[in-house]
Amino acid sequence: MCGTCGCGTDGNGPTITKHGEHHHHNHNHGHSHSHDHSHEHGHDHTHDHDHSHEHSHKQRVIEVEKDVLQNNQLLASRNRGYFEAKNIFALNLVSSPGSGKTSILERTLNDLKSELPFYVIEGDQQTLNDADRIAALDIPVVQINTGKGCHLESDMVYDAVKKLNMENDSILMIENVGNLVCPSMFDLGERNRVVIISTTEGEDKPLKYPDMFHTADVCIINKIDLLPYVNIDMDRLKNYALQVNPNLTFFEVSATAGTGMDAWYNWLQSKI
Amino acid sequence: MHELSIVMGIVKIAEDETTKVEAKEVTNIELEVGVLSGIELESFNFVWPSAVKDTVLKNAEKTIHIIKGVGKCVDCDTEFNMENVYDTCPKCNSNFKGILQGKELRVKSLEVI
Numbered sequence: 557m558c559g560t561c562g563c564g565t566d567g568n569g570p571t572i573t574k575h576g577e578h579h580h581h582n583h584n585h586g587h588s589h590s591h592d593h594s595h596e597h598g599h600d601h602t603h604d605h606d607h608s609h610e611h612s613h614k615q616r617v618i619e620v621e622k623d624v625l626q627n628n629q630l631l632a633s634r635n636r637g638y639f640e641a642k643n644i645f646a647l648n649l650v651s652s653p654g655s656g657k658t659s660i661l662e663r664t665l666n667d668l669k670s671e672l673p674f675y676v677i678e679g680d681q682q683t684l685n686d687a688d689r690i691a692a693l694d695i696p697v698v699q700i701n702t703g704k705g706c707h708l709e710s711d712m713v714y715d716a717v718k719k720l721n722m723e724n725d726s727i728l729m730i731e732n733v734g735n736l737v738c739p740s741m742f743d744l745g746e747r748n749r750v751v752i753i754s755t756t757e758g759e760d761k762p763l764k765y766p767d768m769f770h771t772a773d774v775c776i777i778n779k780i781d782l783l784p785y786v787n788i789d790m791d792r793l794k795n796y797a798l799q800v801n802p803n804l805t806f807f808e809v810s811a812t813a814g815t816g817m818d819a820w821y822n823w824l825q826s827k828i
Numbered sequence: 829m830h831e832l833s834i835v836m837g838i839v840k841i842a843e844d845e846t847t848k849v850e851a852k853e854v855t856n857i858e859l860e861v862g863v864l865s866g867i868e869l870e871s872f873n874f875v876w877p878s879a880v881k882d883t884v885l886k887n888a889e890k891t892i893h894i895i896k897g898v899g900k901c902v903d904c905d906t907e908f909n910m911e912n913v914y915d916t917c918p919k920c921n922s923n924f925k926g927i928l929q930g931k932e933l934r935v936k937s938l939e940v941i
């Protein structure tokens with residue numbers, strides 16, 4: 557089984573496709589099994605007068621002291637260095653499925669594309685649907701299909717970035733797989749992490765999924781146009797989020813109605 | 829189920845380290861897992877057997893050291909035990925704290941033959 561994506565050997569691994577390009581499996585399964593079976597049992601039975609059994613089972617202890625996520629961290633740092641050198645402001649957008657990541661992206665790209673150069677990396681288990689939505693706005697986009705994987709990892713972003721040929725002084729939006737648990741542990745090399753929650757979700761979500769809110773810098777509360785119809789206490793939601801992460805910056809928006817988007821746009825513009 | 833990726837990360841480290849010292853397989857692996865690391869041990873143990881199959885870890889015993897969470901309040905300097913990342917200071921109730929330990933996710937040592 558492949559560890560990056562949890563796929564089998566039947567081609568279920570991540571697929572990275574630039575919009576308009578042919579679909580192909582692009583994943584390096586670096587499973588190199590070098591099983592050197594050289595059994596050397598040094599049983600030297602020298603039967604002199606007394607018994608001297610010599611077992612040389614060379615049991616050794618290696619002090620490893622290595623972080624399990626170091627590979628992901630290493631490539632994330634490499635991505636980050638690339639973004640910094642080119643003054644690319646990279647954002648990692650995370651949320652549960654259906655909170656409106658893609659809708660917020662679409663609205664933002666449509667409203668700001670004349671002012672700022674944007675690039676998008678879309679992460680989903682399957683389909684090119686989101687990449688199609690972004691490409692319809694004439695924005696360069698690469699779709700990563702993780703197959704069975706539940707989150708993006710820095711090596712996938714590394715490969716996707718190579719396909720984008722980004723200009724300096726631009727913004728890269730990385731839309732993670734819709735999942736409020738797994739992506740929290742995987743740094744992609746982004747400058748800021750943006751967690752999106754919608755008013756139709758429970759106000760205690762930050763407490764239920766604290767790791768994601770703990771690692772985020774910005775929290776966008778989407779679908780505020782639905783506030784009259786849903787039973788949610790916005791102050792309580794924010795307090796829960798601040799309890800997990802007192803440094804969060806909030807934006808309250810409706811991606812479909814366009815309400816509140818200006819504050820978010822100002823923040824984006826101030827970053828580049 | 830990011831635990832699978834985590835175990836595969838451990839397998840990668842174990843494979844690399846055993847190759848380095850030209851060992852054949854791992855007999856014991858010692859891990860450090862902090863309670864705030866985001867790892868669900870039940871899932872972790874569930875995916876372990878299938879993830880280590882056909883690797884140097886296939887026969888390895890695993891020893892997991894659980895590292896408890898400790899935070900230090902930024903406002904009043906109180907050190908306190910943490911079970912969740914959102915735990916507040918027991919003395920002044922502040923949300924602002926530094927996590928001193930509990931985020932660990934580390935391969936500590938390997939016993940190889």
